[in-house]
Amino acid sequence: MPTAAASLDRIERHDEVRELQARIRAMQTTKLDSKALDTSPTVAGLLPGGSLKAGVAYTIEGSTSLAMALMAGPSQAGAWCGVVGVPTFGTEAAAAAGIDLERLALVPYPGDQWLPVTAALADVLTVVLVRPPLMPSDGTVARLMGRLRERGATLIVLGRWPGAEARLEVTRSEWSGLGVGHGYLRSRQLTVGVTSRTGRRDREVML
Amino acid sequence: MIRTIVAWCPDWPVVAAAQDAGLDHDRPLAVIEKSLVFACSPAARAEGVKRGMRARAAQARCTDIVLLDYDRGTDARVFEPVVQGVEASMAGVQLVRPGMLAMKARGPARYYGGELAAARLLTGKLAELGVPDARIGIADGPFAAEHAARHAQSVLIIPSGSSPQFLGRLPIAALGDATLVGLLGRLGIHSLADFAALSPTSVRERFGSAGALAHALAAGLDATAITARTPPRDVRLSVDFEPALDRIDQVTFGIRAAADRFIDELLADKLACTEVRVAISSEGETSERTWLHPRWFTGADVVDRVRWQLQGSGSAGSGLKSAITRVRIEPEAVDPVGAHEAGLWGNGPDEGVHHGLSRVQGMLGHEGVVTPVLGGGRLLAERQVLVAWGDRADAGLEKARAKPWPGSLPEPAPATVFADRRAVVVLGAQQQQLEVSDRGVLSGHPAFFSPTGKRDDLRRVEAWAGPWPVVQRWWDAAAATTANRFQLIDASATAWLLVLDGQSWWAEGLYD
Incomplete structure (x- = not known):
């Protein structure tokens, strides 16, 4: 069976090449691997590396429920979450997404103190969701990110943020269950464009 | 005895x-x-x-x-x-x-x-x-x-030694245990003397230890000791200001040392205070409220509560209506310190969380940091209640949550809930106004939708459902609700929860 042997050989080769590539990448990487947080399986496929990382920022555009799904993993694993500047945060949906409300603190109206409040929460909470009213300066962001790295907290930004680990952007959303004059909203298929350091790809997620 | x-x-x-x-x-x-x-x-x-x-x-x-x-x-x-x-x-x-x-x-x-x-x-x-x-x-x-x-x-x-005779004349009901008294009455035992005449062993066999204790009491063999109470110390803090102070920072500075002393005195009695009542008297009026603490009060926490009470909704340093003449603080609830002792490795992350959140409360005021609690109701705002960090949630919420609430929304819940509902525009196919008849029928199909409420922002409606009437509390004019709900998906595939209240359309939530 020469063909089978050849294909086996090819697979082995392929594995070898992969292993070598991984070693090269590990030597080339300039950053230390940061701690991964527990991530819910729904969104694990969206994130670079397959999990939420501690000490970095993610930005989300166009979906609060996607942010809730990101927070659900760490919350279920016992972490505290905070929400800054989102007075419209639907807590019932958050509870349904799997966020433990006993370990959720909301600061709905931080006003112009939103940055110090975010920093104060990042000191003690594991995941902080924030909707910045305006784009902060690069210096402030760098200071905040330093603090995040030191404390091992993750920032999820609804809006834009410089130097984010990944940018999740809803490109298409498809609801099922609602017709013309009948039915009710039941489930939703999201197509999310994920832009990370390694490039951009589209992923689908069911919420 | x-x-x-x-x-x-x-x-x-x-x-x-x-x-x-x-x-x-x-x-x-x-x-x-x-x-x-x-x-x-x-x-x-x-x-x-x-x-x-x-x-x-x-x-x-x-x-x-x-x-x-x-x-x-x-x-x-x-x-x-x-x-x-x-x-x-x-x-x-x-x-x-x-x-x-x-x-x-x-x-x-x-x-x-x-x-x-x-x-x-x-x-x-x-x-x-x-x-x-x-x-x-x-x-x-x-x-x-x-x-x-x-x-x-x-x-x-009753002279010493004649208690059994005195007790013997009393009716069996004097024992106070309703079950035992009823049973003994049916057995033909009507006075304590009759009960005391039974043999202690048979009573214990038949009625157990509770019966044996009652038997001993009836026989005048009461071994209960007197445990004298330790008189509690009266710990309260009262600071008078003469002349009266009109700035919040002056007042908080004035009570800082006294607040520390107040907590220290409680600690000396091995008590941790979990609830205080703060009464602030100014010239002519007194504001009084109780403050809870998720852990226990320290001196600085007490000062914070006084400041928040003075601030109300204003900001630090704002002028008061009239000058403060006296601040009185009483412990409302105390626990033995032992119940709050920190573990050998601290009390885990929650202690840090509490300090962090208190710090934010220090920046924004008491209502600045809230924790959500789910309540019951048909409207979204009733279903999610926000409780200030450290306060206790209303005990009725859980009960209200458990009720069935027919007419509430099906799952999933909208991820965005507008605290103040937003005005929107929904129009029919001929761009005409839509209304719901008395029989609950919508006058046409929604075809155009504007999320901003402006006519020049109209977009097509892809799918919709409704009207789902919400008619509640018609007996109470102030709390009555008569509205119709709709779910609607617009051309950008955004799903909305809308309310038609009379002639006007509002967005209650957004499924984003």
Whole structure:
């Protein structure tokens, strides 16, 4: 069976090449691997590396429920979450997404103190969701990110943020269950464009 | 058995409630619990009012009766000065229940020269303290002494060693245990003497340890000891400002040292304070509220609470309506320090979380940091309640949550809930206004939708469903809701939860 042997050989080769590539990448990487947080399986496929990382920022555009799904993993694993500047945060949906409300603190109206409040929460909470009213300066962001790295907290930004680990952007959303004059909203298929350091790809997620 | 003095204040709940309400104890009064008479005054009893009677029946028998609600707290609170007064003349007082005190007879009898003299002194003392009709019983053991007090005209002394004879004449109901009393009655045992005559072994075999204890009591073999209470220290903080202060930072600075002292004093009694009542008096008005703490108060926390109370919704340093003359702080709830002891490795992450959130509260005020609690209701705003960090959620929320709420929204819940609903525009195919008829029928199909409420922002409607009527509390004009809900998906595939209230459309939530 020469063909089978050849294909086996090819697979082995392929594995070898992969292993070598991984070693090269590990030597080339300039950053230390940061701690991964527990991530819910729904969104694990969206994130670079397959999990939420501690000490970095993610930005989300166009979906609060996607942010809730990101927070659900760490919350279920016992972490505290905070929400800054989102007075419209639907807590019932958050509870349904799997966020433990006993370990959720909301600061709905931080006003112009939103940055110090975010920093104060990042000191003690594991995941902080924030909707910045305006784009902060690069210096402030760098200071905040330093603090995040030191404390091992993750920032999820609804809006834009410089130097984010990944940018999740809803490109298409498809609801099922609602017709013309009948039915009710039941489930939703999201197509999310994920832009990370390694490039951009589209992923689908069911919420 | 220990010679025991029991002092009994008859109808104490009535005396306490009357004193608390500022009423005269001599008029017909009754204290009501669950619409049944819990206790009544002698004047009401003379008219035929009895314990356990329905409040309506009591009113029917005695038309000028005043009904007061029973409150355990009032009972205990009004009795406290009485206990303190008695403690001043006799040591080692045990508070059996509000309205009844027990103490060892030996000390007072020797000091005042005989049991009768001690009892006379005690009646005089209680009369001074506002209990005109106190009864004193002295006997071997608290059980016999209590019954002696109940049978006394003023003072009844059962000589040492004759307590069994005294108790023997009492009906079996004196034991107080309803199940046991009923059973013994059916067995033909009608007095304590009959019960005491049974052999202790058979009683224990048949009725267990509770029965054996009752048997010992009936036989006058009451081994219960008197456990004297430790008088609690009165810890409160009161700071007067002379001249009156008109700036918040001055007031908080003024009480800082006193607040630390207040907490230290509590700590010296091995108490941790979890709830304080802050009363701030200014020229002419007093603002009072209680503040809870998720852990326990430190001096700085107390100062924070005073500042938040002064601030209300204003910001730090804002001028007050009138100058502050006095700040009074009392502990409302204290726990033994042992219950709050930090573990060897600290109390885990929650302690850090609390400090962090308190810091944010320091920046934004007490209401700045909230925790969500799910409640019950049909409207989204009723279903999610925000509670300030450190406050206790309303206990009724969980009960309300468990109710079925027919007509509430199906899952999933909208991820964005507008605190103040937003005005939007929904139009029919000919761009005409849509309305819901009295029979709940929509006049046309929604075809155009504008999320901003402006006509030039119209987009097509892809899918919709409704109207789902929300008609509730029609009996209460202020809280009544009559509206129709719709779910709608617009051309950008965004799903909305809309409300048609009369002629106007509103967005209640957004499924984003």
